[in-house]
Every structure is written in structure tokens, then in C-alpha cells.
Amino acid sequence: xxxxPVAVVGIGQTKxxxxxxxxxxxGLVREAARRALDDAELTWADxxxxxxxxxxxxxxxxxxxxxxxxxxxxxxGKPMLRVHTAGSVGGSTAxxxxxxxxxxxxxxxxxxxxxxxxxSNAMWGxxxxxxxxxxxxxxxxxxxxxxxxxxxxxSGAPDSVGSLVAYKxxxxxxxxxxxxxxEHDITLEKVQASPMLWDPIRYSETCPSSDGACAxxxxxxxxxxxxxxxPAWMLGGAMRSEPTLFAGKDAVSPQAGKDCAADVYxxxxxxxxRRDIDAVEMYVPFSWYEPMWLENLGFADExxxxxxxxxxxxxxxxxxxxxxxxxxxxxxxIGASGMIRFAEAALQVRGQAGEHQVERARRVxxxxxxGGSQFFSMWLVGARPPES
Amino acid sequence: xxxxxxxxxxxxxxVAFAQTDVLRTTDELSEVEMLMPVLHSVLDRTGLKTAxxxxxxxxxxxxxxxxxxxxxxxxxxxxAWPPISESHVETDGAWALYEAWTKLxxxxxxxxxxxxxxxxxxxxxxxxxxxxxxxxxxxPLWPDSVALAALQAQALIDAGEADESALAAIGTxxxxxxxLNSHAQLRGTVPQGDYAVRPLRTGDCPPVxxxxxxxxxxxxxxxxxxxxxxxWIRGIDHRIEAHSLGVRDLTDSPSTRLAAEKAGVFERxxxxxxxxxxxxxxxxxxxxxxxxxxxxxxxxxxxALAANPMMAAGLIxxxxxxxxxxxxxxxxxxxxxxxxxxxxxxxxxVLEGDAR
Numbered sequence: 001x002x003x004x005p006v007a008v009v010g011i012g013q014t015k016x017x018x019x020x021x022x023x024x025x026x027g028l029v030r031e032a033a034r035r036a037l038d039d040a041e042l043t044w045a046d047x048x049x050x051x052x053x054x055x056x057x058x059x060x061x062x063x064x065x066x067x068x069x070x071x072x073x074x075x076x077g078k079p080m081l082r083v084h085t086a087g088s089v090g091g092s093t094a095x096x097x098x099x100x101x102x103x104x105x106x107x108x109x110x111x112x113x114x115x116x117x118x119x120s121n122a123m124w125g126x127x128x129x130x131x132x133x134x135x136x137x138x139x140x141x142x143x144x145x146x147x148x149x150x151x152x153x154x155s156g157a158p159d160s161v162g163s164l165v166a167y168k169x170x171x172x173x174x175x176x177x178x179x180x181x182x183e184h185d186i187t188l189e190k191v192q193a194s195p196m197l198w199d200p201i202r203y204s205e206t207c208p209s210s211d212g213a214c215a216x217x218x219x220x221x222x223x224x225x226x227x228x229x230x231p232a233w234m235l236g237g238a239m240r241s242e243p244t245l246f247a248g249k250d251a252v253s254p255q256a257g258k259d260c261a262a263d264v265y266x267x268x269x270x271x272x273x274r275r276d277i278d279a280v281e282m283y284v285p286f287s288w289y290e291p292m293w294l295e296n297l298g299f300a301d302e303x304x305x306x307x308x309x310x311x312x313x314x315x316x317x318x319x320x321x322x323x324x325x326x327x328x329x330x331x332x333x334i335g336a337s338g339m340i341r342f343a344e345a346a347l348q349v350r351g352q353a354g355e356h357q358v359e360r361a362r363r364v365x366x367x368x369x370x371g372g373s374q375f376f377s378m379w380l381v382g383a384r385p386p387e388s
Numbered sequence: 389x390x391x392x393x394x395x396x397x398x399x400x401x402x403v404a405f406a407q408t409d410v411l412r413t414t415d416e417l418s419e420v421e422m423l424m425p426v427l428h429s430v431l432d433r434t435g436l437k438t439a440x441x442x443x444x445x446x447x448x449x450x451x452x453x454x455x456x457x458x459x460x461x462x463x464x465x466x467x468a469w470p471p472i473s474e475s476h477v478e479t480d481g482a483w484a485l486y487e488a489w490t491k492l493x494x495x496x497x498x499x500x501x502x503x504x505x506x507x508x509x510x511x512x513x514x515x516x517x518x519x520x521x522x523x524x525x526x527x528p529l530w531p532d533s534v535a536l537a538a539l540q541a542q543a544l545i546d547a548g549e550a551d552e553s554a555l556a557a558i559g560t561x562x563x564x565x566x567x568l569n570s571h572a573q574l575r576g577t578v579p580q581g582d583y584a585v586r587p588l589r590t591g592d593c594p595p596v597x598x599x600x601x602x603x604x605x606x607x608x609x610x611x612x613x614x615x616x617x618x619x620w621i622r623g624i625d626h627r628i629e630a631h632s633l634g635v636r637d638l639t640d641s642p643s644t645r646l647a648a649e650k651a652g653v654f655e656r657x658x659x660x661x662x663x664x665x666x667x668x669x670x671x672x673x674x675x676x677x678x679x680x681x682x683x684x685x686x687x688x689x690x691x692a693l694a695a696n697p698m699m700a701a702g703l704i705x706x707x708x709x710x711x712x713x714x715x716x717x718x719x720x721x722x723x724x725x726x727x728x729x730x731x732x733x734x735x736x737x738v739l740e741g742d743a744r
Contacts, residue, residue, distance in 0.1 A: 003494050024524055056456035057478065062527070063451040063519040064479055067728040070628045077646065080628040080733065081487065084450075084478035086457050092475055096487055103493035104397075241444075241474035243464045256471035371460050375474075 003102040005385050007224035007231035008346040010040030010217030016180035016331045019118035020211040025060060026072035029114050032213035033073055036110065040217040041228045044074035047217075048106035053083040053093025053113040054335030055370075060119045073112065085239070087283065087370025089113060090214065090338025091377030095237045097218050098379070107220050114213035115333035122209050122334060141206060141286060143372060145198035147251040148288040152200065154252060157291060157306035159200065163191045164309055165287035166205045166329055172316055173326025175355035180210040180331040205287035205329070212333035214340045221385070232346035235363065235386050236267030237379035244372040251373055257296040260376040265298070268363070268380045269387075273298045277380070279321040279348055279358045281341040282367040285328045290314060294322070297367065316356060324348065324356040338368030342379055349383040400492045401611040401618030402739065403604050404433040405707035405714075410573040410599035410695035413509040419453060420465040423505045423600045427466060430501070430602040434614040438467045441604075442497025444474040445488045447481035447504035448699050451516055462505065473497065480504060481601060481703030482626075482664075482725030482735045488605055489624055498610045505600035506699035513596045513698070520728060522631060534593055534667075536729045538585035540638040541669035545587060547639045550672050552587055556580045558668040559591040559693050566690025573597045573695040592668040592693075599697030601704045619710035619721070619739040623651035626725075626735035633730060644677040644724070644734040651736045653678060653722055658738065660685045660712055660721035662705035666692040670731055674724065678736070688712070702726065706737050713741040 012035025014020070020028055029052075037043065050073050052066050062068060066082040073080070085092040090113040097111035122139075151157070167188045173179035174186075194204035224231045240260035243249070261273070270276045282293045294305035299320060308314055314322035323329070325344040328337050345366035347353040353361075363382045369375060406429035414422055431437060444466065448459050459476050468474060473496075477483045481504020488500035508516075514532035521527040544550045559580065566572035573595045581590030604614070611618040627643035627650075630636055648654065661684050665671035671691070680686060687693075689708040692701050702725025709721035720740045727733040 056450050058450060058456045060523070061519065062523045063449065063516070064727070065523075066479075067520055067628075067732055068522050068631050070732075071630050071632070075628050076630050077627060077643070079626050081483060081626075082478050083475065083487075084459070085474075085476050086460065096475065096490075099487075099490045099494055099496075103490045105490055105493065239473055239475055240471040241463060241468050242471040243468050244460055246464075246469065254471075256468075259471045371457060374460070374463075374468075 004104045004220045006098045006101045006234040007219050008216050008381065009219050009224060009227035009231045010036040010042065011343045011347055012036030012039055013178050013214040013340060013343065014212045015178050016210040016212035016333060018208065018210065020116065025062065025065065025116050026069055028116055028211065029069055029112055029213045030072045032215040033110060033112055036215035036217050039229065042217060046108055047074060047078065047110045049079040049100055049109050050075040051081045051083065051093055051097035051109060051111045053089040054115055055087060055089055058120065059122060059334065060116050085370060085375050087334060088338050088368040088375040088377045089370065090336050090340065091342050091366065091368030092239055094216060094339055094342045095239060095377055095379065098234055098237055101218050101220050108223050109218045110215060111218060112213060112215040113336040113339040115335040116211045117209040117333060118211050141198040141201055144286055145201050147373065148200055148286065151252045151288060151292050155303040155306055161291055161306045161309055162200065162205045162287040163188060165284065165290040166191045168315055169323050169327045169329040172324055172356055173330035176325045179326040180208050201286050207285040207328045207332035210331050210333040212331065212336050214336045214343050216343055229352065230350045230383065232349045232381040233385045235380045235382045236264040238263035239377045242374050244374055252292060253296045253302065254373045256374060257369065257376045260378050261297045264378045264380050270380065274320065277363050277365050278361045279324060280365045280367065281323055281325060281344040283328055283338060283341055283369050284323060285332065287329060290322055293367065321358045324353065324358055338377060341368055342366035346381050349381050398493055398495065398607045399620055400489055400605055400607050401615065401620045402706065402710035403606045403611050403615035403618050404430045405603050405711050406430040406433065407571050407601040407704055407707060408599045409571045410597040410697050412573065412595065412597050414507060414598040419458065419505055419507055420461050422507065422598065423462055423503065424465050426600045426602045427503060430604055434604055436499065436604065439470065441499050441501045442473065443488055443491045443500040444472055445476065445484040445500065445502050447477045447479055447484040447703065448506060449478060451519055452506045452508060452698055454510060479727050480699050480701065480725050482706055485603060485703060485706060486624055486626060486735060489621060492605055492607045498607050500605040501602065502605065502703065503600065503602035504700045504703045506697050507598040508596045508698050509598050533729065534588060535585045536633065537667040538588045539633065540730045541588050541592065541667065543638040544669050544672060549639060550669060555592050555668040558671050562687055562690050562693035565688055566694035569689045569694065571695065572690045575694060588667065594666040594692045594696035597695060597697050599695065599700050601700040601707055603703060603707050615714060617714050617716060617741050619713035619741060622738040622740050624737040625650035626733065628733040631732060638730055639673060641673050641677040641731050641734060644674055644731065644736060647734055647736040648678050651738050653736060653738055656720060658684055658720045658722045660709060660718040662689060662709045663687055663724045664692055664702045664705045664726045666696050668693065673731060678722065702735065709739050713739055
């Protein structure tokens, strides 16, 4: 049984900022959706279904906001599906939307993810107040810092690697007009001198809280043939989940991440990711996750990921650029962050990434993760349609 | 959409269903503890283990749980090790079933576990549900779910399509047939009660309760191996309407009608329907949209007026419809789920058993 090939023919995002006080939640999502439709030169009437995702509803204080957003997203009279898989949700949402096309349930699907974090406080929203849990787990950084420590001890990576990632991503963000943080005076010294928040994670090595939305128009082969600009083709996509905490969990390199990547590579016919994949947009909310995920995703052997970073391979002009857009470190509307990774990967293979375009980006990986490093979603997109 | 007689398309069926008893309070149970017996039960019915399942999808709501990412704890209960292919919708489990159905259609998996759960007892459900509304113009006024349903009931009465005694009869019938459903929360003779919000009396409103449900889907021959009479999903579709009540005709449900058309409901009569109508007046609206006459057995489980566990009640409707096919009590059944105020979003599934 064959699946319908899935093409990305429209991409839109908002200019991400700390607070979009000029728009409602509906206004924010509509802005991204309109841009995606404009990119595809389609209208609301061309959309068969809407798949929307975001991280917890508590961030904006709206329960099941898809109900309220149906009008703004032109979904009235259409199927509208809501996805929520923690931080990986932006990626998962795109994959659920892609599934509708692949299954030939719908021809053209609008998918969108958003977060308007200015309407709440993400740090405390992420500090889980449940019984029998350590009471001082302040924010995501408090959860992930020990895992970073474990990585440093395990790999022998020097302390300097985290700062290199942050310095790179913030410079990349200067080339991306939609990125939240545009730190024109950024220097490596400034990153290194920034305050320690959750040792070993410094202030400048953490993601901001952003308001923003990202949308994509996904379509079938016939839709792609009508597209005005080159489509990005989905060559593989997968989700994997594992429990939050259990004896034997490898929080540094979770099995679910490895399995998810392996599934994507199998679908896409990738034998050696380091050789066969041209660039990666990965979910790096704290700088040390770049070397950690390089290993988890199979771009480097265990304990070797930091060497790629240190050698400059992951720079925009390196041989494996990572987070060309500036990444989550520069832009983090949590519910949208995963979809932005997927969309940036698609922009690259379409040759539409502007100043942060990587030359000869034929196959690019988009990656997202969430929860306690337990939910993973990834897709690999290419400039050419899948064979078969 | 309907998958009937489309060449090269997989047949997918509900092969097992399990649910909890729905209870007014479950103080002594966490959500995970409430869910676990249901997961074991539905797996036992097929002999499958978690590791045998190709795709898992769940539905629940953080707002009921009172904490962000509440579904992660349920996943721990599922036992997602080795890692599983899994997803979650922040709404009724009927939509998780829809996502799982599309996953099976792509051929990426042959079996799927779908579950959903909700505990309404820890909070005030009427207050909690106001947080679903337009956050700028409506939610600040805190109009609650019963008040909004009362607007709908009054609109129906004003249109001459119902009166209070007709509404009362629906509640009475639902709870009478629910005496045969050991999982239902309100069973037998229940007083119609005082007005909750005119014209709705307490008997027109669903009980507030906690519960969970689970379903297993399987494709093609796998379904026949796992179930002696699979409930084949002949069509399934869902549609949403505008959010603002002011732009909707509350006496009608065009989204239900459209979903039913796309799911193929009107191609042949159904013998059974399980409707997710939490309020008595909504059953009238849905019957009209679905063109169900008195020849169709509606809500033999007692429906949502007998038990309405948030986020599971819609999945239970599909499960109940499927279970009747499994037991040979139905040949073509309709399952319906709703979400949002006054039937804003609706899902319709058509299930069929093999010819006898």
C-alpha cells in the first residue's frame, strides 16, 4: 500500500517578539496562516482541514483554544484537529497534518502551532506542582541542567562548548528577520560573562520566552504540481515517546530520540546521516543540547558531538550547519518551536531561507523534543520528491 | 470521509473497547490509577501487550487535571518502554481515535491503542468549562456550560421544536435504559428536579463524573484475528462551527450533518446510534441533523445524560456502538462525539459488522 507523497508548499511565521501586545491570540495565528497561504498562493477556500498544536493551555489560560480559533483560521465547516505533545508539539502537529495528506484523507491541509507566552509566565507554568516531586524544580532549566552536567562528565567536553553554541545561534539569528533575539553586539565574551542560572547553564545559553506562530500548507502531489514556488518534500517523519523517569532511562541520550531518528532515516533511505544530510534544525533550548543531540541523532559517535561544535562544523558555513535560523535559543514560542524547526528545514530545501540559506541544502532534518526528554518528533525534507 | 469501496484503501475496525464505571468522585484514585484497569482490560480482550501496539493516541485535558502536561503521567502508566510511536490530542478521545485511524490508513501501523480520561470531580466543572470560551470577550463574563446549553434549549423551544416535557422525556428514557449499563453514573428513576438554568432542569443536564475509556483499532486481517466480529469503520469525519454563539443557529447542527454526509451515514440506514448529547435538548438537535427516526435505537447505553466523563464520553459513544456490533446486536451503527459549547465541534463515525 503506497502513501501519498507530502509536499510543503507554503510557510509563514510571525516576527517573534517577547510580547505581541498589538494582537489577540486569534490575530497572531491568523498572521502566520495568511503568510503561509500567500506563500502557496492559495486562499482559505483551498484548505480542506486545519491541524493546530500548542504546548499547555495554561500558558495562555485558554482551555482547548482551537474552539475559539476556528473562525480566525477559516476552519468553520472544516475538520479541525488539536494536537498536544508537550515541547515536541509543533513537530507532532505537522506530522499529524502530513498524515492526513499521506493517507489521502485530505488534499491540502493547513497546519499551525503557536504560543503567546506573554499572556503568562512559562517558567512557573513549567514548574509542575504535583505531590511527591522535588519542590524547587524551577522551570525547564532546573530539570535539564543535571542532564547537561551528566553529558559533560560522560563526554569530557570542555566547559567552553555551551558558549560556542549560543554565540553561533545568536549570530545566525541576526540573519533571520523573524527571529526574536537580534543581539547585534553579541560577542563570545559576553556569552561567557553572562550570569550562571542553572549551573552549568548561563543566561545567554538559554532560550527566550516568545510570542509567535508558525504555519505550513501541506499538500499532495497534485497540489505540489500547482505550487508557484519549489515545494519541500517529506522524505520521512516519525514520533517516539518514552516514560518521563524510570530506572535505566538515559536522560543524556534518550532511546526514544535514537529510535525516532532511525525510523526517519529508514524511511528516507539515509545510510549515514553525517554524509547524507546537509543541515539540521534541532530543538536546542539550552546550548549544550546541540552536542547532545548531534550524538543522539547519529551525526557523531557517543561522546564526540562537542568536537563537531568546537571544530566549527555546525556553523552556518560549516559542513553540517545546525540551527541556521538562530534556533530555539533565539526564538522560543514553546508550542510553535517544533514547527519552526520543521518549517526552517523546509525553507532550506526550497532555497527560500534568505540570508541564512545554506548552499546546496538538498536534505535537511527538522527535530523537536518535549517533556522530560521523552517526546520526539522529526521529519526529513528534501528538494526532490520521494522515489517510488 | 468515507472509505467504503475505495480500491487500495485499508479496512480498519474497532476490535476492543473497555471503560470504567463513571463515578461522581474518585478522590482515592489518581488519573493514572483510574485509567490503568481500562488499559489492561482492553489489551486483555485482544491478547495484545503494549509492545505489540503500532500506534498509541490519547485524549485528555490539562484544565481538568489542573496541571500542565498531565498526559505525561498517563503515558508512564501505559509503559512506553521500549519507546512507542505515540501522540495526544487535547480534547475528547474520539479525536484521538480519528488521528489513530489516519495513522493506520497510511500503513505505518496495523494496530492502535486509543484511550482517554477525565476527572471533573476535583474542580467546579461549570466554572472550568468557561475557560474554553473566547478569552477576551466572553470568558471574562464566566458564562457557564449549563447556562449556554440553556440558551440552546430555549432557542429550540422558541422555534417550536420542543417543550419542557419533551426534554424531560429524553432524560427519563436515557436513565431508564441506563439501568442495563453497569458503568453509568445515573440510572433508573431520577427526579426531573428543579431548574438548573431555565428552561433546563437538573434532569436535563448530565451528571458530573470521572471516568476513562479505551479502544483498540486494527487494520484488515489483523482485525479479524483479534475480534470475531470487528466493527469496521466505514466512514469517519468531524467538522467545527464558528465559536461565537451569536453567529450560529443553535437549533441546528450543520457540522454534525456535514460530518455525517462525509462519513457516509445517509447512504444506508443505521440501526443504532450513540449520540454524545450532554443536554436533553441537544439530542433533539442531533437527531434532526442526523435524520434519525424512531426506527433507530438511540443511546441504549443511556448516553451522556447517564454518564458524561469529560474527554472520554465521546470515545465511549464510539466504543458502545462498536461493542454492539461485536456482540451481534447491531449491523450498522453510528457513533457521535461533541466538543465545545452548544455542540460547536462534532465527529461522526459509521461502524459496520460483517454480513451475517
